[in-house]
Amino acid sequence: MRKLKPTVSIILLVLFLISAVSGLVMFFMPHHPRPESVQTAGAVAQAVKDAARAEGRSVVFYIKNAHEYLSVIMAFTALLHIMLNWGSLKSYIIRR
Numbered sequence: 001m002r003k004l005k006p007t008v009s010i011i012l013l014v015l016f017l018i019s020a021v022s023g024l025v026m027f028f029m030p031h032h033p034r035p036e037s038v039q040t041a042g043a044v045a046q047a048v049k050d051a052a053r054a055e056g057r058s059v060v061f062y063i064k065n066a067h068e069y070l071s072v073i074m075a076f077t078a079l080l081h082i083m084l085n086w087g088s089l090k091s092y093i094i095r096r
Helices: 004-028 043-055 059-084 086-095
Strands: none
Touching (some): 004 059, 059 086
16 A cells, blocks of 8 residues: 555646646637647647547547546545545644
8 A cells, every 4th residue: 555655646646737737728728719720739739630620629629528537537536545645634634
């Protein structure tokens, strides 16, 4: 169990950062942009734009779906984090 704690904490941090960035992207991007209007860089981003254009969907659609699924995974990871650190949390609350 001791080796699992740091791994769960790092996974939780990474998921939080991804969720925060995707949430900011969704907040600042237009709600219904055309794929041509989305300014992205890199081969992966271009592939996503091309796939979105072929399916008639916007890149925001894919970001929104990723954000939602990763947020659910993050919630379960947070619960696991709390369960693994329950002793520390309980002693902290009692001492306060």
